[in-house]
Amino acid sequence: MDNRAPLPLSRRTLLIVGVVTATAMVLPPFISAKACAANAARPIKSSVSLSVNGEKRDLDLDTRTTLLDALREHLHLTGTKKGCDHGQCGACTVIVDGRRINACLTLAVMHDGAKVTTIEGLGTPEKLHPMQAAFIKHDGYQCGYCTPGQICSAVAVLEEIRAGIPSHVSASLTDSPQLIASELQERMSGNICRCGAYSNIIEAITEVAEADL
Amino acid sequence: MRPFTYLRARSPAEAAALAAQVSGSRFIAGGTNLLDLMKLDIETPTHLIDVNGLALDRIDTTPEGGLRIGALVRNTDLAADTRVRKDYALLSRALLAGASGQLRNKATTAGNLLQRTRCPYFYDTNQACNKRQPGSGCAAIGGFSRSLGVIGVSAACIATHPSDMAVAMRALDAHVETVRADGSTRVIAIADFHRLPGNTPNIETALAANELITAVTLPAPLGGMHIYQKVRDRASYAFALISVAAVIQQDGSGRVVLGGVAHKPWRVETAESAMAQGAKAVADQLLAGATPTPENAFKLTLVERTLASVMAQARTHA
Ligand SMILES: Cc1cc2nc3c(=O)[nH]c(=O)nc-3n(C[C@H](O)[C@H](O)[C@H](O)COP(=O)(O)OP(=O)(O)OC[C@H]3O[C@@H](n4cnc5c(N)ncnc54)[C@H](O)[C@@H]3O)c2cc1C
Numbered sequence: 291m292d293n294r295a296p297l298p299l300s301r302r303t304l305l306i307v308g309v310v311t312a313t314a315m316v317l318p319p320f321i322s323a324k325a326c327a328a329n330a331a332r333p334i335k336s337s338v339s340l341s342v343n344g345e346k347r348d349l350d351l352d353t354r355t356t357l358l359d360a361l362r363e364h365l366h367l368t369g370t371k372k373g374c375d376h377g378q379c380g381a382c383t384v385i386v387d388g389r390r391i392n393a394c395l396t397l398a399v400m401h402d403g404a405k406v407t408t409i410e411g412l413g414t415p416e417k418l419h420p421m422q423a424a425f426i427k428h429d430g431y432q433c434g435y436c437t438p439g440q441i442c443s444a445v446a447v448l449e450e451i452r453a454g455i456p457s458h459v460s461a462s463l464t465d466s467p468q469l470i471a472s473e474l475q476e477r478m479s480g481n482i483c484r485c486g487a488y489s490n491i492i493e494a495i496t497e498v499a500e501a502d503l
Numbered sequence: 504m505r506p507f508t509y510l511r512a513r514s515p516a517e518a519a520a521l522a523a524q525v526s527g528s529r530f531i532a533g534g535t536n537l538l539d540l541m542k543l544d545i546e547t548p549t550h551l552i553d554v555n556g557l558a559l560d561r562i563d564t565t566p567e568g569g570l571r572i573g574a575l576v577r578n579t580d581l582a583a584d585t586r587v588r589k590d591y592a593l594l595s596r597a598l599l600a601g602a603s604g605q606l607r608n609k610a611t612t613a614g615n616l617l618q619r620t621r622c623p624y625f626y627d628t629n630q631a632c633n634k635r636q637p638g639s640g641c642a643a644i645g646g647f648s649r650s651l652g653v654i655g656v657s658a659a660c661i662a663t664h665p666s667d668m669a670v671a672m673r674a675l676d677a678h679v680e681t682v683r684a685d686g687s688t689r690v691i692a693i694a695d696f697h698r699l700p701g702n703t704p705n706i707e708t709a710l711a712a713n714e715l716i717t718a719v720t721l722p723a724p725l726g727g728m729h730i731y732q733k734v735r736d737r738a739s740y741a742f743a744l745i746s747v748a749a750v751i752q753q754d755g756s757g758r759v760v761l762g763g764v765a766h767k768p769w770r771v772e773t774a775e776s777a778m779a780q781g782a783k784a785v786a787d788q789l790l791a792g793a794t795p796t797p798e799n800a801f802k803l804t805l806v807e808r809t810l811a812s813v814m815a816q817a818r819t820h821a
């Protein structure tokens with residue numbers, strides 16, 4: 291932050307100087323001093339192994355790569371979408387180790403060994419996941435851009451309700467949450483739909499929830 | 504985003520010591536605030552220390568009858584913990600009022616406390632901002648200030664702290680446990696944890712450089728009625744304009760803390776003795792000396808009305 295003070299030197303030069311100084315100290319054996327010295331100048335790679343839709347994938351990635359970019363740009367699983375890239379829209383929602391998260395706000399290297407489920411892993415055109423089938427039946431989309439995120443989120447929402455996790459609109463914190471529209475709306479609020487297919491999305495989720503009862 | 508080296512720490516003390524060895528180090532927990540700011544070149548660490556593997560994800564009962572919440576406990580898990588739901592409902596309610604299901608699944612207790620302001624000028628690197636770039640000025644003063652602070656502000660910064668959870672933690676008298684690079688540990692009362700902006704809005708908490716939060720503790724349950732009321736521009740997935748966290752006892756006495764009005768959760772203990780005189784009396788004392796801008800003066804009225812609503816709810820349920 292202070293590096294931004296008025297300076298004759300470029301910011302980049304200052305950063306490099308700062309880091310070179312740091313390497314004079316003792317670094318732990320598992321981080322190379324060389325990589326550290328270079329980190330203001332060029333990308334730093336790290337290997338990561340993910341289990342994506344049941345398949346083990348080994349990657350050598352720039353440490354800056356988000357999970358979203360790893361899926362889309364490196365594994366070419368483009369079903370997961372990038373909307374805002376800042377945690378604000380939910381288009382990038384995937385399920386990691388059983389929980390829905392925003393793939394744009396996490397680094398791939400932080401998920402070594404994790405199990406990732408994307409829209410491609412939920413179902414296939416021949417064998418749709420019930421949530422995918424319900425979205426089609428109820429017209430739960432128009433352009434379809436938010437849909438993979440909506441569907442991954444919806445599948446996880448039903449799990450969260452089953453697990454008894456309360457929400458902002460739950461009347462009681464101690465009773466099991468109810469399967470009602472207001473609960474689904476609140477829990478799906480992290481998925482924005484620019485086309486406004488919200489009411490049909492709630493109908494689709496409700497149908498799957500009721501079939502599971 | 505600028506390049507950085509990445510390392511997984513194996514123990515809390517090691518994480519703090521490792522951070523001290525490389526200048527430009529930062530801890531990363533859920534990453535939901537840090538990565539957002541790194542993409543915008545507002546945070547520019549050159550070395551990230553991942554603290555997710557430190558086994559700080561447990562909630563334990565303390566000998567005093569309270570709870571010790573690990574720094575890495577996810578917001579979802581904290582809100583859903585049966586002990587928290589039963590005895591610290593205020594905390595569950597505040598957490599559930601924040602962010603989205605996806606974000607709460609990642610966000611951690613420590614990361615939530617340390618999340619940075621949502622001042623629009625802090626986020627815009629083309630604007631002057633003393634918090635982002637000390638000495639550059641404050642574009643928010645005289646700018647678009649509707650969402651910003653009304654009390655405890657300074658001539659250098661009028662930002663607010665955006666966390667809902669922290670407001671509840673303040674009402675519950677939480678304590679923050681830490682470990683420093685030299686291995687020493689300490690406990691910081693939540694009242695002293697977040698700072699007012701003063702002339703150094705870039706310094707936001709009492710933490711030293713490379714000091715790692717290991718846990719947040721809560722004293723034994725307070726009983727009473729727990730209410731967190733958040734007022735925002737839409738019903739879900741939005742930051743607070745203002746919020747009220749209250750624990751109100753059968754006899755009408757209690758505690759009240761405000762969110763969305765200051766650089767830290769805003770509590771004035773003496774104001775709580777005015778509870779019997781009603782919302783206006785409490786609000787007047789809580790907000791005495793407020794210096795709102797024309798754009799955010801509505802927050803003063805909003806606080807009083809929200810407080811009235813909270814106190815009415817407590818009476819109906821008492
Ligand atoms: C779209 C959106 C909407 C949101 N809405 C809300 C809302 O309505 N209410 C609300 O309260 N919040 C909201 N948030 C913010 C969210 O709660 C925070 O991003 C989250 O709590 C940060 O936690 P984290 O673990 O991801 O932190 P990180 O991003 O990992 O870290 C944040 C900071 O804490 C430091 N840090 C992390 N762990 C430690 C530790 N153990 N010791 C020392 N330092 C540490 C990091 O170095 C970093 O500086 C929203 C966020 C987004 C993106």
Ligand code: SF4
Nearest residue numbers: 622632633641660661
């Ligand atoms: S109010 Fe604070 S955070 Fe916002 S522009 Fe001014 S100095 Fe920056």
Ligand code: FES
Nearest residue numbers: 373374375380394
């Ligand atoms: S792309 Fe991740 S939330 Fe918008």
Ligand code: FES
Nearest residue numbers: 432434483484485
């Ligand atoms: S279907 Fe177009 S954004 Fe949702």
